[in-house]
Every structure is written in C-alpha cells, then in structure tokens.
Amino acid sequence: LPAAALQTPDIFATGSWDNEDNRISIWSAGDLGNAGLNGEYHGEPHLLCDIQHNGDVMDMQFLDQERIVVASSTGTVTIFRHHQNNQTLSANHRWEKAHYHVDQDTSCGGAACTGVVCNNPEIVTVGEDGRINLFRADQKDAVRTIDNADSSTLHAVTFLRTTEILTVNSIGQLKIWDLRQQRNEPSQIFSLAGDRVPLHCVDRHPNQQHIVATGGQDGMLSIWDIRQGTMPVSLLNAHEAEMWEVHFHPSDPDHLFTCSEDGSLWHWDTSTNVSEKPSFLHQGGRSTAYLSHSTINQSVVSAWLSNDPTKDRMEITNLIPNQTLSVNSLDVLGPCLVYGTDAEAIYVNRQLFA
C-alpha cells in the first residue's frame, strides 16, 4: 500500500500505490516524549487526515513543515498543504502533466513522475520521459525544463549542492547536472562499468557531499566518490532484488539504510570499531584501483570510502526478518525509522540505536 514515507519530528506522511483510489495520508508518529528509555513504547501511530490522490504515488517529500510535494504516476506534481490546526489536507498547487510523452496536450500523454526532491523553494522532478523539471513552489510554470535529459527512464534525483542535482537512470548511470548552466547536458556522467544495471535510488552523504550512495536493480549498493573517477569506489553485495531506497542518516551519517523488493531493510553501520567482524560482503573487484587514492589519508576520509575487505568495519543488520513482500520506501530521522511495505502496512521504529 504505501509507496513513500517521510517525516518531520512527530508526523509522517505516506502515499499509496496500485489502488483504484490512492491516498495521501498524514500520520502522527505518537508523542515522542512518551517513549520511555527502557524501550517500551505504547502509542500507536494514528491517522490524522488523508486526501485522495490521482494515480500511484511515486515519490514524495516535505517541502517545509506543512507542505508536501507528491509525484504521481500520471505525471502530475502536486503540493499538498497540511493544515495542522484543523488536521486537514488540501491541494495547494498542481502542475498538471509535468512529465509527458510526445505531446503535453493529448489526453493520454502523461508519463510517470518517478522522483522528486525539494530544497525550499526549489523542487526538482524527474520522470519516465527522461525529463528534468525545476519548479519553484510559488511560480505557476516550470522555471526550467530539460527535455530529453536522459534517453532512458530517470529513477531518482537528489540535490548535490544548491545548484547541482544528481540523477540515476535505468542504464546504470549517475549524472550530475548544473542548473546554472544553460546547456542541456549533464556536467558529468558516472556509470557502472559494463553491466548497465539500472539504478533505482540515490542519496548524498549529508556532510561530505562528494560521497554518494546508489542502489541498483540487482540489490547492489554502490558508493561513489564524485571527485574522482567515473566508476563507483565500492560495490557492496546487498539485497537479492531491486533496492528501492537508500538513505544516509541525516544527523549520524555513519549509518545508512536500504530497503528492497526482497522484503528486507538493512541497517549499515560503519561507526563500530570492532574489526575482524565476519562479513558477508564482498568488495567489487574493479574498485581496488581507486582505493589507493582514498586510503592515503585514513583519518579524514569517511568510513564509507575506506572499507577494504581486510579491515572491514561495517556492521550490517537486517531489521525485518521473515518479511516476504517488498519494502517500498523508508525514511529516517533522529531515532525514528518509518517504512512501508507491499503487505499494506507501515511500520515505525523509534529505537533505532537502542
């Protein structure tokens, strides 16, 4: 049921997919003050309000405290406003058919908008039509549109810096776009060598902006250093099926979370100093060439770039044992983790580091 989940400190929003009648819902994660230190927590998350949404919810993100940007499979991008005083949702602004095939005016021309990212007031969306749109929350028309930015489907987008964005596509490429430049070309292209495995998600390290994580169709987690090379620094065998989302913990970036079609949700932890941990990872073969660069200055370089097999410091835990249906979405903030699955359930985990 839920396609996406994200949160501000005490509420989170979800969107559904593959229903005849899809909905955007706002949930209260419960009063965090009540969460006892002993790990016992009694409050159930409860529904505050919801609103009908046209098409599958493909992606969503909070623009600010009360506005949510939602990407639809119909190609429409909508801003919903959550009125906190009377707990209602309303459509605040809508860009109809921001993504489209062939012709914007024909009735069936909408193409699914697959990813959205906001940096108030700017909103960037990408879609199956390979188009990149830049919106401003207060402007009626798109500020900038790059038609045919990609020949294949763009799956996800994130901000690298305020003027630069990163996109991943279905032929295993990671592209950097500089929105200041008028050229409709990416400023840099990175790609997985050879096998062209589609990438489904991308996230940037919150503090060290050159570190980027992506997840692919084969469940592989790739860590990229965008300062050097055109290939990933390391490839980590992870899930058995499509990795749908990857997120660095926003305030504790030694932790990374990934979820996948195979029904698992993994917590990657590089903060532990226990070396010689038995590990079920293997290092991507072609990454070794780059390690020599990054190992020069161990103390400064993030753990994400220095994980060579001999002193592997990463600890990985699967947070959902025995789940069979896909985990479509996750978000993490502070001690909270929210994820939604195809078993039509949403889970909230409040003691991430307990």
Place this chain on the structure above:
Amino acid sequence: TGAPLTDPVPPQVVPGADSSARQLCFAWGPAEVLVCETLFGRAGGCRSRGFSRSPCPSRFWREGGAGAAALALTGSFAGTEDGAPSSSRVFVVRRDQDIYIQALRKLFNESHGIFMGLQRSEEELAGKSRKAQLVQVSKNYRSVIRACMEDMHQAAVSTRDPALQGQYSTQVSILSAMELIWNLCEILFVEAATAGPLLLRLLDWVRLHVCDVDSMVREVLSSESPSKHELFWNVVDVFVLQGRMDEARHLLSKEASANPISMNMYKILDDLMKKMPVPSLSNTHTLTELELKWQHWHEECQRYLQDGTFASNPHMESICKILLGDEDAILEKKELMTTWYHFLVTRLLYSHPTVKPMELRFYAQSSMDLFLGRESSPEPLDMILMAAFEFEMHQVIKECSIVLSNWWFVAHLTDLLDHCKLLQSHNLYFGSNMREFLLLEYASGLFSHHSLWQLGVDYFDHCPEYGRVYLELHIERIPLSTEQKALKVLRICEQRQMHEQVRSICKIMAMKALRNNRLGSALSWSIRAKDAAFATLISDRFLKDYCERGCFSDLDLIDNLGPSMLLSDRLTFLGKYREFHRLYGEKRFLEAARLLLTLMTAHIAPCSFWMTLLTDALPLLEQKEVIFSAEQTYELMRCLEDLTAGNSDKQKIQDDDIETTKVEMLRLALARNLARVIVKEGTVEGS
C-alpha cells in the same frame, strides 16, 4: 457455477441478465465469467445452464456463496447486429466478492504473513512441539479475524449511513461465525484435545463466543447492589451454565451476606460448587481418578437435592439440578444459553465431564434436537458445527465453501488441516487435491483485485501441481501502468524462471516506450528481454532518425551499450557506427577508416546503409594526408561496385540525379585517393 465439492449449488441470478427472455452464453476467464445475452429466444436451441432464476437460498448468510457468482460490474452495451431491436449486454461476473471489501484487506494481508510462516515452518519439529506450533498458527489466524471484526465493528458504530451500517454488521456476523467455526476446528482437529482437556477447551469456546449475555452480566455487576437486581439470578445462572464457578460463588456470597436467614443453604451450595471436580490441563489426575471423585460429588449433590435442603429457594434448587446435569432444568434456561452448542457443552460439563472426542457426535446430535425442538430447523452454521462435532472434516469444508461468500476461510483452514496431516486420504476427481484446489481459487480471487495481486503470487507458489500454470496465466493479465509496477511483475517472473512471461512483459513495455517515442527506453527493455528481433527494429528506427536528422539521439545510451551490443546484428552495427562517429569526431581518422571498412566487408552493415557509409568515407578520402591504404581503397571500390551493380539490376529506372552524382563523386574521390596512396606508398618503399 462450478463449486468445488458439491453438485447442487444454489443457482444465482445475475442481476439484470434476463434469462427468461433470451438465452445467455458465457465464457470462463481465470477469475471471472463473461455472460452475455444472445439473440436467440428462450425456445430455440439448447438452454444455457447455471443462471436461472430461483429463490435466494441463504438466510443467515449474506447472499451468495463462494462458488456462486456475484455481479461486480455491468459491461458496456455491445453493438446491435442486423438492426436487431434491442441491444445485447455483456456482464462481467466475478466469483469472490469478499475480495473487494475494503475492510477485509487487513485480513488478507495479515493472513498472508501467517500463511507464509506456516509454509516455512516445515516439519523440523516433531510431536508435541510441532502441535504447539500449529495451534499457535491457528490462534494467529483467529486473532487476525478478531482484529478485523473489531475494526468492522468500529466502522459500523461510527458510520452514519444506515445501508453501510447494515453492510458492516453483516460482515461482523460473518466474521464472528468464521471465528466460531475455526475455533472449534482448532480444538477438535488441530489440537485434537483428549478427554478431560477437551471439555475445558469447549468451555472456553462457549465463553468466548456466547456473548449475548455479557451486557446483562455487566449491567448487574455494575449496579449498586447486584443482589437486588431483577436479573441477579439470571446472571448467576449464566455463570453456572458456563462453568464459571468462582464468579458464581462470588455473586452468591453477596446475596448470602444480605440474607442471613438462608445462610446455611448458601453455604452448602457454595461448598458443592467449590468441591466440583474439574479436569485439569496438567494431567495430575488420571481420568479414572477424576471419574471417581466426580461420582462421589454427584452423589453428594443428589443427597442434598433429595433431602430438600434447597426446597425453600427455587433458584437455588434449579442450580442444584443443573449441577446434577438434569436436562430439563438446563433446558429451562434456554434463553440464557441462546444456542444449542452452549446447551451441549453445559450438558457435558454436568453429566459427562470426561467425554471422549469420538463420543461427541451423539451428544451433539441429541443436544441439537432437544434444543431446537420441532419448531425450528437447523441453519447452515448449525450444520457446519455439527459436521465438526462428527469429525467430518470434509463436510465442514464443503459446507463452508457453499455458504460463505469468500474463499479465504476454506483455503486457509484446509491448508492448516493439511499441515496437520489430516487430509491426506482425500482425493478429488479433478485437479490435484483439495488444499491446492481451494488455494488456487482463493489466489485467483486475489489476482482479480486491483491491489492484492501480489499476495496471490505466494499462494500459487505453494501449489505444487497447478500453481505455476495459474500464475503464468494470471501474471500476464496484470495491467502494467508504470515502469515500477512492471519491474515488480518482472521480478516475480524472473525469480520463477518464467521466461515466456518475462519476454512478453518486456515486449509490452518496449512497445509502450516505442509508441511514446522513447527509443532509449524501448531499447533498454528489449535488451533486458534479450529480444533480438525487437532490438533490430529499434536499431533501425535509430538509424532512420540519423539518416533524417544527421545526428544521433540518445547518445548516452548508445555509447554505453557494452556487451549487450551483441544482442542483434543491427544493434551491433548501430553501436559500431556510433563508435565510428566518435572516432571521427576525436580526429582518430585511421581507426575510424578501418572501422568503417570493416563494417562493410564483414557485412555488419545492412546493404541499404552502405551508401551512407560510403558517403561517410568521402571526407576521409578528401583529407590532406592519405588515410586509406591502397588495399583499403580497392576494397572500398569493390563495395561501391557491388552496391551499384546490385542496384542497376533492380531499380535502374529509379536512379535519380542525386544518387548518380554521389556515385560519381565517390568514384572520383576513390580514384584520387588511389593515386595519392600509390605515390605515397611508392615513395615510402622507395626510400
């Protein structure tokens, strides 16, 4: 309508289809039936079966059994033929209507998890722990039913629409009946309780499900002085009838303290109730021990009744009679028991506490007869419970399939019983076995739902014989609205090595992309499907676009083809041709020239494209320094001659001016290049 286990299925009417005026025809689909009106009148030809009018058979249950059809939507009007006066309609009839109830989605999703857990838990444990595990699974199923029931109840209470409210409360009653049946099956089949514990389980069962009296109990208990309440004795009776001795004694003690005169009488009754021997779960007493004790206690009760200890108080006298298992005394409390199975359990409690499972059927039958009397006949629920008491498992499942409006119940129950190894002996005349048959039906229902189809996949996986075929048929019918959904479906197929379906999904997606002019996406999809023919088609589109526009689109894709380039010859050519352009752009002329020549001599390029390739060679021939060697120039010349020779045969007439000019120019350029190269090579060799 093809119910699985019975012949005489109550016929159902398809609303709106007038079978009296016209003959109906129908076609089976995997999850639904198409019914349409034909042009034939009632009289001619053979009658269509199935959808004839008859009175609605079910009273307690909602209209429509699982095997029966229920109208889900009426189709559009089909066109009339030959100016026929009225239009024919096509109906889409779906089988499992409960699938579409929003509030039951939780049930389907949660039980899917339990089901999967059960399939995974195969056989590692033996004996007792295995049984405990199965009982736990059964309890999990029941708690999901109860949770759904509560949700539904909440919904019924909170809604203001009376029609909706009615719908919800019907659902609640169906769910509670399902839970009642399941619980009994759990006691009798899954746990297979033995004499002694059996009675305790049945008591729990009755206490849990006969809750009509609960409100009365609450009212009395919450009143200021319960003993003065007019329903006081009713409540005491309820407690006694359900074997809740401690609660009954507690109430009685209140009455006793308010009534010091009859203190002695209360004391004796209290003592009797306290001393009543009950079977224990911990098996500290043997059955014979218990029987002895019980006999002793029974005689004591008998004594007090006969010497008229309770004669002054009719309430207490009747309680004493109940303790003695006096059927008439118990039957007098019919109103408090509400159901015959409550009567059965009470009767067992006070007259046959050590009843063995196999003796149940006799008591059950006579209890039902006694309780219902002559005026009312048993309802479907009664028949199902009776079948369970008779240990007729198949009868239970059969009746449930007929009477319930969903496959969920029978499918999951049968699966559980099958895991208890209780159904092995039974074979159907068709399909594989009953478990699989029911699971297939249920999963087919899930697949017809817009959002629940993903659950169905796992059910099919656990049907060893026909599951895969069903899955193959159903998965092709999932509408692929977005790429993400397509990827999910594709993953399902790939995990199960369903190559045919993988190909068809990729092809659909590629076609879609092609229609939307997304050549890059289309090519990606056909590469994923390893569909050479389609890749060729798309490559041709790319080349055509190039010829028309003079530049390539989707460079990021073509430059990154990698090994997938080898999928089709045309794709290889496309990749190589693009490589030529790149080399040329990077001014690596020698390599570019070599590549260009290989494309023709190795016959990678399609003949229709040779002219373009040769034209591409022109600027190379005109470069300041010599690029093509003498040998290479000869080969180029031969290519040109092959091309013109082939052309002159077929399309001499079409030879237009531009073509001839091109050929002339090429010839000139080749000749000049040859001249230069001879000079150059001559000088190099000479020096």
